[in-house]
Amino acid sequence: MHGGGWTTDAQMQATLRDLAQRGWLVVRRVPAGLPGHPTWQEAPRSLARSYAWVARHAGTLGGDPRRISVFGDSAGGDLAVNLADRIAAGTLDGIDDAAALPVPRAVVALYPTVDVAAVQRVRALGAGKAAGGVRRRHPRGASRALPDPGCAHLGDAR
Numbered sequence: 001m002h003g004g005g006w007t008t009d010a011q012m013q014a015t016l017r018d019l020a021q022r023g024w025l026v027v028r029r030v031p032a033g034l035p036g037h038p039t040w041q042e043a044p045r046s047l048a049r050s051y052a053w054v055a056r057h058a059g060t061l062g063g064d065p066r067r068i069s070v071f072g073d074s075a076g077g078d079l080a081v082n083l084a085d086r087i088a089a090g091t092l093d094g095i096d097d098a099a100a101l102p103v104p105r106a107v108v109a110l111y112p113t114v115d116v117a118a119v120q121r122v123r124a125l126g127a128g129k130a131a132g133g134v135r136r137r138h139p140r141g142a143s144r145a146l147p148d149p150g151c152a153h154l155g156d157a158r
Contacts (some may be wrong), residue, residue: 019071044086045094047079051087052095055102069121077112080104 002006051070072080083092084104092098 043075043079045084047083048086048092048095050097050102051083051104052098065102067105068102069108070104071108071114073110075113077109078114080107080109081112081114
């Protein structure tokens, strides 16, 4: 999953190429929305549909559906963590046979945005606008639109 503050497409071509050269089967990149159009409401559904497609077709592509990992950076890291958590918890909606989807074997999240409310307070580089949108244009903002990533339990693993 690409980063880009839910509004742009940080394509990560070099990273994806490197992963493929190391033997990882890079199947699909979830596309970004339109520039300047925040996708925090659409992105989780789009990602879930993409993950379901990969799970259904992994065998024909030379992969194993029981060994699917998800990878994302920044906003994409948030989406990767959120997707894996929702599949594991059985709360993924909008996908046929969601309960049959395999839980990702691993999640690689590079500098994920897991606390959207905290990011909205960051003024550097416009991060708050990317995470929550300009209030008059997007009054609901990302903090209310994104489901809780449910990763607070990770601190218990020490």
